[in-house]
Amino acid sequence: MDVRHLVSTLINGIETCDIDAQDRGFQYGDGLFETLRIRANRPCLWSQHLARLAHGCGRLGLLMPDETLLRDEVDRLCRDEADGVLKIVLTRGSGGRGYRPPEDPTPTRLLTRFPAADYPPENRTQGVVVRICDTRLGLNPALAGLKHLNRLEQVLARAEWSDTDIAEGLMQDIEGNIIEGTMSNLFVVQAGILRTPGLSRCGVAGVMRARVMAEAEVLGIPVNEGRLGLRDLAAADEVFLTNSVIGIWPVRQLVGCDYVPGPLTTHLAAAVDMCND
């Protein structure tokens, strides 16, 4: 048995698992998070995750942690395990009377390292089976795109199925537009064009989603961000899902349609399968 002391949780730099019960993250979901892949003892797509966190801080009026401090803490968690998943939660900290934020808040940053995700390797090669969730995404431009801590919609959607053969569930907004998976973003390929739902009214703007779109641009593939419906899924040549931990998963079955991992999906999967920091 390996008896090294493995640091796996840091709260404001201290090895502890205890959060103050009055933390606004717990009381109101007043905060943001990032989920990163650790590979070869390094956080993947670090600068992109950092940029999204800073953008979210700006939108919510949260104090962005010092980048060097944050990276030091990330490195502390990455040095003991070559592969894994790192989750960073940033909240407005404790205090404030009711909803009103305190005037001089001390943010809470929680970093947790989890073991590498144990998804079947076939998810990447053969693709996954996906369902459509009954739970809808609400519309709210003020929070759209952010990876904030108000995630009850995703919890309710993910609670809808327990069949392990189904890897993900797609969520529609309340008007019936397809937006994203419970934990992933969605792309479809139609007549050589890469299409993904716009996220101006709801949804999470994933770091891997942005990476795929940037990669497509480099490859000269036209990208269209806009409204997608169930009919667009049925008419798609290729469908795939993205997030920072899974990379790209081709979809092989969805609402009665079968797909095979297509050339564009495979091409993009190879292109993004690198660890940039």
Add this chain to the structure above:
Amino acid sequence: MDVRHLVSTLINGIETCDIDAQDRGFQYGDGLFETLRIRANRPCLWSQHLARLAHGCGRLGLLMPDETLLRDEVDRLCRDEADGVLKIVLTRGSGGRGYRPPEDPTPTRLLTRFPAADYPPENRTQGVVVRICDTRLGLNPALAGLKHLNRLEQVLARAEWSDTDIAEGLMQDIEGNIIEGTMSNLFVVQAGILRTPGLSRCGVAGVMRARVMAEAEVLGIPVNEGRLGLRDLAAADEVFLTNSVIGIWPVRQLVGCDYVPGPLTTHLAAAVDMCND
């Protein structure tokens, strides 16, 4: 100095202020809360708060705590202070892979006693000044009405002003319907009819709101639950706000309109100013 040991926080019955950082309340806002007034060492409107908590548990698939156990814990917190505010937070507890709830969750119940609210007494007698918030409420029928822990919209709305002369801010939904205050429900009186926004698409169905509606019915006052816009506020004879801690606050100024606490507001305020348990 009084050196009695005053219990003010209980987590699953234990005197501690520490929440597990992996609690789903902190990670996702996966839970509910109730805010009660303590008066004469008793929780006000206990059965109504309990019923709402049970209803929320049903909607979110949370395990409702044993009612006797919960009341025992509430009484422990109420016995040391005659007056105060009691907040109950109930979450799905720790665990689960990502958003997916654990199969056999152990819920977390946090009970915190706060000092009695120090609002100016004139709020109840002369009324309050209210503003309209820029932050809009998103639309989501799946979560509408619930007092759940996803409260970023309220945090952003309450962060919009710091002028202590403004007691509350009203929030519109993304379509411009007036829904509620950041921490209160809204009623207007128009031609003898009591009107309050419907909460089927967003908003929190307050315990005091339900109590006011029930009281109005007893008094033979017609109640209309439906859509309200800014014009309805301008056309109102009386406007007031409700929540379990404040009871009823008449509105005396709002978007350029002045009101005086009217007879119906005064009547209802007296009627609900009793501690029912």
